[in-house]
Amino acid sequence: MGTSGKKILVVDDSKTMRLLITELLSGAGYVVIEAVDGADGIEKLGAHRDTALVLCDLNMPRCGGLDMLTRIRANELGPVPVVMLTTESHFELVREARARGAVGWIVKPFNPPSLLAAVKQVAGDG
Amino acid sequence: MRQDDWSLLRDMLLDSTVATVSRFGFQDVNRRRVDDAGPWPRTVAMLGFAGHDLSGTLALAAPAGTLAATHPLHSEDSDDLDDWLGELCNLVLGRLKADLIDHGIVVEIGVPMIVSGGELRFRNFRGAPFVYELRSGERWFRILLDATANTNVRLAPRDVRATVDRREIHLF
Numbered sequence: 001m002g003t004s005g006k007k008i009l010v011v012d013d014s015k016t017m018r019l020l021i022t023e024l025l026s027g028a029g030y031v032v033i034e035a036v037d038g039a040d041g042i043e044k045l046g047a048h049r050d051t052a053l054v055l056c057d058l059n060m061p062r063c064g065g066l067d068m069l070t071r072i073r074a075n076e077l078g079p080v081p082v083v084m085l086t087t088e089s090h091f092e093l094v095r096e097a098r099a100r101g102a103v104g105w106i107v108k109p110f111n112p113p114s115l116l117a118a119v120k121q122v123a124g125d126g
Numbered sequence: 127m128r129q130d131d132w133s134l135l136r137d138m139l140l141d142s143t144v145a146t147v148s149r150f151g152f153q154d155v156n157r158r159r160v161d162d163a164g165p166w167p168r169t170v171a172m173l174g175f176a177g178h179d180l181s182g183t184l185a186l187a188a189p190a191g192t193l194a195a196t197h198p199l200h201s202e203d204s205d206d207l208d209d210w211l212g213e214l215c216n217l218v219l220g221r222l223k224a225d226l227i228d229h230g231i232v233v234e235i236g237v238p239m240i241v242s243g244g245e246l247r248f249r250n251f252r253g254a255p256f257v258y259e260l261r262s263g264e265r266w267f268r269i270l271l272d273a274t275a276n277t278n279v280r281l282a283p284r285d286v287r288a289t290v291d292r293r294e295i296h297l298f
Contacts, residue, residue: 013237014213016206020198059216061237083297087220088235089289090227098298107292109149109217118295 006052006123009033011041011068012085013060017108021055021085024112025119038063038071045077052123058086058093066093069100081122085110127180127275134229134281136256139271142221143186143260146214147267150196155260162257162270164247169208171215171240175223177233182252182273184222186215192265212238218269224289229281248272 008030010021022032033048035041037060045051054072058065065084072082083104084097094105103122106115120126127135144155170187193207194200196214201207215238223233248255248270255272290296 014216015209016198016201016213023199059235059237087216087223089220089224089292090232091288091290094290094296103298105290105296105298107290108220109146111293114295118297121297 004125005029005031006125007031007033007048007050008119008123009035009041009044009048009051009054009080011035011038011054011060011065012057013037014057017057017085021115024116028116028120030119030123037061038065038068041068042071042075042077045072045080046075049078051080053119054080054082055085055119056082058084058088058097066097066100069097069102073101083118083122085115127277127279127281131275131279131281132254135273136271138225138229139184139218139222139256139269140258140260142225143218143258143267143269146217146221147196147260150198150214152192152196152260152262152265152267155262157258157260160257160259160268162248162251162255164245166246166248166268168244168246169211169240169242170246171208171211171238173212173215173219173238174236175219175233176236177231178276179231179279180226180233180273180275182271184215184219185248185270185272186211186218186267187246187269188265188267192267195265208240208242212240221292224292226281227288228284230284231279231281 035044056065081103167187194202251272253274257270260267
């Protein structure tokens with residue numbers, strides 16, 4: 001498999017964004033799991049413990065990205081790397097996400113080749 | 127906020143909108159102020175923002191043909207286009223928020239709400255809304271910003287940026 005068929009969890013309340021990212025990553029050989037918000041993301045992560053990377057939006061209904069980060073660490077869902085993918089760019093939010101365990105921050109709209117390169121790097125396929 | 131700051135906010139909004147939609151093939155944009163009375167297109171995305179110094183609502187609308195032409199996966203499905211309109215509204219306000227932060231104003235953004243109906247019109251504004259139409263050939267977007275601000279707040283560029291470079295990938 002091109003990128004060893006690793007699982008990537010994409011958490012975003014926008015179907016368009018999820019499909020766009022899924023198309024990009026599937027084309028590179030990743031298996032993409034989709035979640036519509038942080039609560040759904042926690043559930044999907046519990047069902048897919050072998051997830052190699054989480055790409056997570058910040059502002060979502062029910063459970064946002066920062067809350068999801070906290071719950072991932074608190075629920076001991078493993079040391080899965082989480083990269084935030086959001087329209088937000090405030091240093092304070094970036095610092096907050098990093099403090100809660102995020103390993104990256106990407107501002108939307110993203111450049112597809114750059115996003116794929118970042119995913120490969122974080123997932124160990126770079 | 128003084129009149130020149132409101133004018134700057136309007137320009138920042140229009141620049142943010144043009145920069146966002148141009149990423150999705152909406153080029154050579156003409157912008158013009160329009161009457162807010164409507165009626166608006168059948169589907170409108172609305173997104174609230176709030177902060178100590180500035181708060182309000184952004185509304186973005188476009189006919190289905192414009193949304194289909196800019197949709198990143200070229201979908202023509204109505205649910206997909208509604209979702210895309212909400213995401214565009216989110217992208218525009220996210221970019222505007224970054225500009226505001228670098229001018230000393232911090233706001234928090236909500237999640238987009240999609241409203242659909244016939245003969246849509248806006249009423250009971252909190253402030254004096256900006257309503258603009260962005261046109262590229264036969265395609266067009268309409269955008270409305272209704273906001274209120276503290277009287278003494280000024281939009282002034284900060285000496286040091288408070289936002290990350292949106293063009294870069296930041297891995298820690």
